[in-house]
Amino acid sequence: AIQLTQSPSSLSASIGDRVTITCRTSQGIGSALAWYQQKxxxxxxxxxxxxSSLESGVPSRFSGSGSGTDFxxxxxxxxxxxFATYYCQQxxxxxxxxxxxxxxxxx
Amino acid sequence: xxxxxxxxxxxxxxSETLSLTCTVSGGSIxxxxxxxxxxxxxxxxxxxxxxxYSGGTNYNPSLKSRVTFSVETSKNQFSLRLTSVxxxxxxxxxxxxxxxxxxxxxxxxxxxxxVSS
Numbered sequence: 699a700i701q702l703t704q705s706p707s708s709l710s711a712s713i714g715d716r717v718t719i720t721c722r723t724s725q726g727i728g729s730a731l732a733w734y735q736q737k738x739x740x741x742x743x744x745x746x747x748x749x750s751s752l753e754s755g756v757p758s759r760f761s762g763s764g765s766g767t768d769f770x771x772x773x774x775x776x777x778x779x780x781f782a783t784y785y786c787q788q789x790x791x792x793x794x795x796x797x798x799x800x801x802x803x804x805x
Numbered sequence: 806x807x808x809x810x811x812x813x814x815x816x817x818x819x820s821e822t823l824s825l826t827c828t829v830s831g832g833s834i835x836x837x838x839x840x841x842x843x844x845x846x847x848x849x850x851x852x853x854x855x856x857x858y859s860g861g862t863n864y865n866p867s868l869k870s871r872v873t874f875s876v877e878t879s880k881n882q883f884s885l886r887l888t889s890v891x892x893x894x895x896x897x898x899x900x901x902x903x904x905x906x907x908x909x910x911x912x913x914x915x916x917x918x919x920v921s922s
Contacts, residue, residue: 699866730906730907732906732908732909734909740914741899741901741912741913741914741915742850742899742909742912743912744908744909744910747905747906747908747910748906748908751905751906753908753910785849785850787850787908787909789903789906789907789908792863793852793865793866794840794852795852796849796850796851796852797849798849799849799850
């Protein structure tokens with residue numbers, strides 16, 4: 699199975715900060731990567747698909763980049779509603795796998 | 806817009822079978838891949854597998870010997886059966902649609918299933 703490693707596992711940031719979360723895969727997956735945001739008690743919400751395509755309705759402060767084995771999710775200017783847990787997910791192989799999550803907290 | 810809703814027992818005894826159904830509303834099940842994903846309390850997401858409306862399936866190898874999916878297009882529903890459950894199967898179970906580029910673009914609200922005697 700393709701392993702996904704997110705870093706950091708958690709981080710503290712302030713409103714207005716620029717934040718970057720990294721996802722590294724154990725083997726190349728092209729651009730077959732998605733990013734999700736999950737708030738407590740809620741299902742994950744798709745933010746980015748195909749590594750860099752913004753899902754409809756998602757604010758433009760979210761962006762994704764990367765290909766192969768190294769990917770990033772960037773939030774350009776943190777808003778109060780952005781504090782949540784973020785997951786990457788690969789769909790390059792038949793066994794879909796998720797990263798372990800990055801918890802974004804208010805500093 | 807398309808919505809998903811999970812239903813089924815919230816409590817299952819060890820060694821018994823967990824059965825859940827996902828109802829698709831606001832759209833047809835007759836396209837896309839339909840998936841099950843679970844999340845143990847306080848932990849990350851685990852992919853269980855998917856079923857296509859025509860019945861084709863793909864299962865996570867770690868669960869393949871215990872899991873079965875089915876689809877009932879006339880009711881716009883698909884289902885999960887997980888046999889011989891243990892406490893390790895305690896989780897929130899989500900159904901989801903694999904939409905554009907196979908990413909999960911629509912999710913149900915999730916249903917908590919506890920395995921306990």
